[in-house]
Structure formats: structure tokens, C-alpha cells
Amino acid sequence: MRWLDEEQQRSWRAFLVGTTLLMDRLDRELREQHRLSLPEYEILVRLSEAKGHRMRMAMLADSVSHSRSRVTHTVSRMETAGLVVRDTCLADGRGVEAVLTEQGRQALRDAAPTHVAGVRRLLVDLVDDEDFQAVGRVFNAVTDGLIEGNPAMDIR
Amino acid sequence: MRWLDEEQQRSWRAFLVGTTLLMDRLDRELREQHRLSLPEYEILVRLSEAKGHRMRMAMLADSVSHSRSRVTHTVSRMETAGLVVRDTCLADGRGVEAVLTEQGRQALRDAAPTHVAGVRRLLVDLVDDEDFQAVGRVFNAVTDGLIEGNPAMDIR
DNA sequence: ACCACATACTTCAACCTTCAACTACCGACC
DNA sequence: GGTCGGTAGTTGAAGGTTGAAGTATGTGGT
Structure with missing residues (x-):
């Protein structure tokens, strides 16, 4: 059994703790300033980059690396909040597409500067x-x- | 407003996705092979390194960067599982110490190789x-x- | 001694995530 | 064209996390 050496151990722990703190903070900032969780924000980003501002649920799930079930729930909450709507997929009767609403686009425009500023201030600009x-x-x-x-x- | 450039953007997203997948996997391996979640494992590690295998709740919370409430819940579950016991703190009547049991030490001895192997195989040895x-x-x-x-x- | 205020931890309820069914549809094979 | 196995997505319940409020104890000023 090969353990981690001192240095690797320190890096790994720094990563664990740093990640926890960072994600926590970014999530909190989005919630407080824009009533949006980080997972929700990421979904807005993916949709905004997709052709027609729409994406199949499974693709959305893969692109953020969340389980399908999780994306179902997240999208449901976002639908209730008016950020997206669901649309059945013409090509595949089983499929469902999530579509960004105008309100969703606006939410993203509002939140993006906060988020990016956070990523810079707490991470990118420090290193x-x-x-x-x-x-x-x-x-x-x-x-x-x-x-x-x-x-x-x-x-x- | 300064956005992230292409390169930074890619790094940030790689980090988000990679972290999600990695943590998911490490957690799953511990759960399946040792009936232990990653947060639980981390608490075992902290306690095992502490003097007397015991630590105040607040200190434990800080050392893993989780909220106090979260640590209360996690420790409660671990207590039910027999991995730790709670002990009131002599020095400070408000304080509570979590103490590793022999079973907890054994659980850590069992789980550590799995965990470290995972960290190596999925991260350290790849880069x-x-x-x-x-x-x-x-x-x-x-x-x-x-x-x-x-x-x-x-x-x- | 008392009071106000701070700290340590827990509790409760709301929320989010996971996991295991479940429904519905596609596609291929006979 | 019916059946079988696979894929897409949802559902519901159980478990974990959060945040605010609650309990109990320490501390410092008067």
C-alpha cells in the first residue's frame, strides 16, 4: 500500500478544505444576492450557451455532471421560479427539453457579474x-x- | 467588469466538473465498501490524529470546514453506528467532545487503504x-x- | 451577587440530493 | 405487428445539509 507523502497529503487536504469553503461561499453569494443556487446558476449557463437556449435533460445532466434525477428536481424548481420551461421533444417522444425563459436569461445576466467577481476575488486573482x-x-x-x-x- | 479569459474559463469548468465527479466517486467507494460517507471518514481522520482521540465539536467543525450543525448531525449518526461517543467537557461545561471508539479506529484502519488508493488512482497518479x-x-x-x-x- | 452578553452545542423545519421504483417511448428482431 | 430490451425522464421516500431559534453554560462589569 502506497500512502501519500507529506506534500501530497497537504495538497489533498488543502484541496478538500479550500473547495468546501469556496463552494459554500459562491453558493451563498448567489443565493443572497440573486436567489439562485450554484447548481441552478450552472444550469442557466449551460442553457444560455445551447442552440435555441434549449437542451435535452440528459445532456444537461451530463454537462453539469449531476444525476438525472437531480436535474429533474432542479429544473422543476427553476420552472416554478419561472426561469425555464419544459418542452417535449419533437424528434424523440421520450425526450424533454428545458428551455430558458426571458426571465431566466435576465436572471443569468444579473447573476453572472456577481459570480465571476466571486470566482476572481476568491480564487483566480489570488494565485x-x-x-x-x-x-x-x-x-x-x-x-x-x-x-x-x-x-x-x-x-x- | 473583468470576465475570465478562455483559458481561465476552461480551468474553472474543469475544476467544477472534475471535483463533482471525484467527490462523488470517492464517497461512493467508501459507502459501498465500508458503509462510511466521505464526511464521516474525514471526521474519523481528524479524531484519530487528535490527542486522546478526542476533540471538541467546534474544533472538529472548523477542522473539516463544516457548519457546527452539520457536525452535530454527522457525529450523532456516527455515535449511533458506534464509531464515536460523546463526552462532556470537564474544562467547559458547555463543551462536548467527540471520542473515537475502538470500533471507530478499526473502521478507519479498514477504510483508509480504500480511500487512499482511490485518491491515487483517480487523481494523484494521473497528474x-x-x-x-x-x-x-x-x-x-x-x-x-x-x-x-x-x-x-x-x-x- | 447579579446582569447582560457571548459561546457551545442541539433542535427543528425547510430544502436538497440520492436511490430505487415506475411510466412511457424507441428500436430491433422474429 | 407484437414482444423484448434498452433509453428518457419522473416520482416519492429516505437521508443529509442549512439556518434560525432554543438551551445551557461561561465571563466580565458593577
């Missing part, structure tokens, strides 16, 4: 550009490892 | 040592930023 790029490489590798490793999850 | 060190630096900076920024949270 070397080089180091931040390393973070990108590391988690791309992690994602690849987990998506390859998982049969039938190679959509991306 | 450059340099890059992993960068991750450590980045999240130490994040933690410092968030703990300094927060009045009365400088315990560590």
Missing part, C-alpha cells in the same frame, strides 16, 4: 496564472479518468 | 507532481483568503 492552469490540467485529467473509466459516459 | 503541488498552493491560498476574510475564523 499564479501558471498554477491556475495546472488546476485546469489536473481536473481535466480527473474528468477524463472518470469518464473513460465509466462505460457509456463518453458524451461530453 | 504531474508539479501540477498537484500547484493545486495545493492554489487551495491554500483560497483557504487563507476565506478564513482571513471571515472575522473570527482564524483557528485552523
